[in-house]
Amino acid sequence: MIAVRNLSHRIGGAPILTDLTLDLPKGGITAIIGPNGAGKSTLMGLMARLLPIQEGQVEVDGHCVARTKTEALAKRLAIVTQRVGVASRLRVGDLVGFGRWPHHHGRPRPEDHAAVERALEAFDLLELRGRFLDELSGGQNQRAFIAMGLAQETDWLLLDEPLNNLDMYHARALMARIHGLSRAGVRSVVMVVHDINYAAAWADHVVALKDGKLDFQGAPREVLTSARLSELFGMKIGVEEIAGRPTVLHHA
Amino acid sequence: MSRPLLLTCLALAGLVAASLCVGAASVSPLQLFSDPEGVKLLLLSRLPRTAAAMLSGASMAVAGVIMQLLVRNRFVEPGTTGTVEAAMMGLLAVTMLAPGTPILGKMGISAAAALIGMAGFLALIRRLPPEEPLMVPLVGIIYSGIIGAGTTFAAYQADLLQYLGTWMNGEFSGVLAGRYELLWLAGLVAGLAYLYADRFTIAGLGETASIGLGLNYAQTLWIGMVTVSVVTAMVVVTVGAVPFVGLVVPNIVARIMGDNLRASLPVMAGMGAGLVLASDVLGRIIRFPYEIPAGTIFGAVGAAVFLWLLLGPKPRVR
Ligand SMILES: Nc1ncnc2c1ncn2[C@@H]1O[C@H](COP(=O)(O)OP(=O)(O)O)[C@@H](O)[C@H]1O
Ligand SMILES: [Mg+2]
Numbered sequence: 001m002i003a004v005r006n007l008s009h010r011i012g013g014a015p016i017l018t019d020l021t022l023d024l025p026k027g028g029i030t031a032i033i034g035p036n037g038a039g040k041s042t043l044m045g046l047m048a049r050l051l052p053i054q055e056g057q058v059e060v061d062g063h064c065v066a067r068t069k070t071e072a073l074a075k076r077l078a079i080v081t082q083r084v085g086v087a088s089r090l091r092v093g094d095l096v097g098f099g100r101w102p103h104h105h106g107r108p109r110p111e112d113h114a115a116v117e118r119a120l121e122a123f124d125l126l127e128l129r130g131r132f133l134d135e136l137s138g139g140q141n142q143r144a145f146i147a148m149g150l151a152q153e154t155d156w157l158l159l160d161e162p163l164n165n166l167d168m169y170h171a172r173a174l175m176a177r178i179h180g181l182s183r184a185g186v187r188s189v190v191m192v193v194h195d196i197n198y199a200a201a202w203a204d205h206v207v208a209l210k211d212g213k214l215d216f217q218g219a220p221r222e223v224l225t226s227a228r229l230s231e232l233f234g235m236k237i238g239v240e241e242i243a244g245r246p247t248v249l250h251h252a
Numbered sequence: 253m254s255r256p257l258l259l260t261c262l263a264l265a266g267l268v269a270a271s272l273c274v275g276a277a278s279v280s281p282l283q284l285f286s287d288p289e290g291v292k293l294l295l296l297s298r299l300p301r302t303a304a305a306m307l308s309g310a311s312m313a314v315a316g317v318i319m320q321l322l323v324r325n326r327f328v329e330p331g332t333t334g335t336v337e338a339a340m341m342g343l344l345a346v347t348m349l350a351p352g353t354p355i356l357g358k359m360g361i362s363a364a365a366a367l368i369g370m371a372g373f374l375a376l377i378r379r380l381p382p383e384e385p386l387m388v389p390l391v392g393i394i395y396s397g398i399i400g401a402g403t404t405f406a407a408y409q410a411d412l413l414q415y416l417g418t419w420m421n422g423e424f425s426g427v428l429a430g431r432y433e434l435l436w437l438a439g440l441v442a443g444l445a446y447l448y449a450d451r452f453t454i455a456g457l458g459e460t461a462s463i464g465l466g467l468n469y470a471q472t473l474w475i476g477m478v479t480v481s482v483v484t485a486m487v488v489v490t491v492g493a494v495p496f497v498g499l500v501v502p503n504i505v506a507r508i509m510g511d512n513l514r515a516s517l518p519v520m521a522g523m524g525a526g527l528v529l530a531s532d533v534l535g536r537i538i539r540f541p542y543e544i545p546a547g548t549i550f551g552a553v554g555a556a557v558f559l560w561l562l563l564g565p566k567p568r569v570r
Contacts, residue, residue, distance in 0.1 A: 050460045074466025081460055088456045089511045098454060102466040106450050132510055152465075 001026045002047060002156065002190070007056035009042055009212075016042050017212040019056075026061070026155075028182050028204030029189045031220075033196060035233055038209040040192045041082050044160050047190075048079035060156060074102035078152035080145050082160040082192070092136070092144045093129035096120055099151030119151035122177050124170065139165040146174065159191040163198065175202045196248045200224050208232050221246060256509060260522035264306075267529045271302040274533055276541045296429045304427040305532045305546060306525035307435040308487045309497055311442035313524025314517065315483040316498020318445060318476045319370075321456035321511070323377065325388040327562060329498030330366070330484045333392035336493045337399040338369020339485045340419050344403055348410050355489065359434060363485035369399060370477050386562070422487070422494035422547035424532050431490075438486035442521065445479050449513035452476060456511055494531075494547045496554025497524050503561050 002024040009017040017039045024030045032040050045051040047058050049065050058065040060077055078099070088095075096119050100112040120126050123143045133141055142165045149157055157178065163171045179202050181187040193199050199206055200220045208215040208223070215232050216223050224246040229237040238249045253261075273281050275298060283290035284298070316329040323333075330336050342365025346358045353361075373395055380387045407413045445452070451472045454462050462469040487493055501524045509516040531553075532546035 045460075048464065050463055070463060070468065071466040074464065079464045081464075088453075089506055090453070090457075091510055091512065094510070094512045095457075098450075098457075098465060101450065101454065149464075 003059045005057045009054055025205055026188050029202055030205040031199035031203035032192045032207045034209035039212040040209055041160055044158050048158055076154050077156040078149040078154045079158040080149040089132050089134050092125055092131055095144050096147045096151050099148035115151050115153055119147040123147040157187050157189045161192050200246045256519045260519050264526045267526055271529055271533050272298050274536050300429045300432055301424050301427045304432040304435050305424050305529040307439040308491055309524040309528025310521035311438040311483045312497040313501040313520045314442035314445055315480045317502035317520055319480050321452045322476045325385055327389035328392055331493055331495045333373045334396035334399045335366050335370045335484050337396045339366035339488045341365055341403040344407055359485050359489045363482045366481035366484050419488045419492050421545055422492040423545035425543050434486050434490050438483050441482050446517055449517050453513045494528055495551040500554045500557045
């Protein structure tokens with residue numbers, strides 16, 4: 001479980017997160033939703049110690065993020081940020097290989113190579129493994145970074161808007177892959193998604209943020225209602241039940 | 253051994269042979285190894301000179317690529333970002349205030365000044381927008397210009413201007429056994445950087461990616477900065493910096509081999525050694541029996557390559 005307790009964050013005096021308390025359940029997929037600027041990325045950054053915690057506390061499986069050594073945390077939790085940044089000139093295979101670095105610190109063992117192969121294969125990157133990152137499309141680049149996070153093989157995998165640049169095929173493949181891992185009880189995945197239908201289809205738990213505060217949370221079937229979503233995004237949003245799950249018809 | 257590394261080693265072997273044979277004193281290759289006078293020339297002058305050119309070229313190429321990964325910009329090197337100028341300022345200060353200081357002490361003060369200069373540059377570029385990568389080398393050139401102007405003014409006041417030229421423009425004609433050995437230390441420091449190759453590569457992915465992989469980012473940054481400063485100071489103190497080595501060599505190698513330092517660092521060191529040695533040999537041949545400093549030759553060619561990298565086709569911008 002990731003336990004967030006009374007977490008507040010300010011940037012230049014402006015409140016970004018205010019007194020946030022929530023539990024992200026172990027196992028399964030948690031989807032974080034909310035309008036732009038709600039503080040989703042900030043929350044992910046604080047949970048993954050990319051940002052220093054100013055007020056409050058975050059515990060990952062009982063380990064306080066602020067007090068755990070960064071090397072140790074890298075074996076428990078992997079994060080793929082929203083902006084993976086301007087690419088280094090690394091080969092895809094080498095980049096994914098660095099996902100194993102927290103485990104071997106420069107001396108890869110056979111299991112490290114095997115993990116890299118699995119991650120490359122899962123993201124359809126075997127053919128691209130020899131290509132340089134700065135010679136890839138945005139979506140291919142993103143898949144390479146997600147594969148690096150996956151190769152880290154941590155209990156927790158945090159993905160900030162992983163579907164952004166992906167086509168339908170690869171978006172579905174990614175969701176199916178992490179769904180399989182989370183079902184098998186191997187990983188717990190926390191992801192920021194904008195397409196509510198992905199959350200409805202794949203997530204076990206939904207957390208909605210608005211203006212740096214918790215708006216609602218719960219199982220998708222219970223919380224993804226027209227009333228709640230309309231209030232969250234400040235627009236009329238219709239929700240229909242299709243194939244047994246809530247489906248947002250935002251073009252209607 | 254990778255193919256680029258093999259080619260680099262072969263080219264290097266040829267250049268070493270040429271460097272041992274070419275010089276103002278006309279001695280045949282055979283005499284160099286048999287005749288007592290020839291052996292003396294070899295051991296006192298030709299070998300040290302060859303080693304000095306190679307060591308300074310290799311260590312400056314390594315310093316260049318480390319700086320590029322830490323700054324996350326391909327268009328920087330110690331000589332275009334104020335590090336060389338700061339090292340010179342430190343060296344000038346000891347020369348003026350305590351001229352009797354032993355060479356290691358001078359080097360230490362010069363390295364400390366270089367470190368401060370580099371830290372100042374890093375602080376300066378933190379504010380630059382990441383989507384404007386060409387701003388970084390431009391700010392570097394202005395920053396180094398300011399430090400350089402201050403140093404020149406102080407040297408002018410103290411009537412030490414002639415030193416600046418020798419510190420800034422690498423030249424190997426004066427290298428003799430006993431007067432260049434500090435460069436072995438520079439080579440050693442650059443070699444030790446290989447132990448940190450993975451860490452520098454990860455740092456090149458940015459601070460957040462580094463933290464995510466559990467890298468001690470601050471420590472890596474410090475080790476990189478100290479390596480760059482120490483290497484720069486040692487080269488400046490002994491033979492003078494060779495401009496553009498740290499820029500041109502990593503860029504050429506990264507185009508072919510990419511940024512994974514574990515694979516590319518030996519090739520960068522070898523190519524830096526080879527190109528500086530080639531400049532030195534050329535400098536001995538072009539106006540024989542007079543000499544042109546290696547730094548002048550590399551500087552002219554390197555400036556052209558730098559401009560091409562900046563403005564040429566398909567600039568690889570990080
Ligand atoms: N480095 C920063 N400087 C200033 N404001 C920031 C910074 N990072 C984020 N913010 C602000 O914090 C708020 C939350 O940002 P973020 O967590 O990225 O939102 P989300 O991911 O939900 O879209 C936004 O209003 C954003 O403008
Ligand atoms: Mg965001």
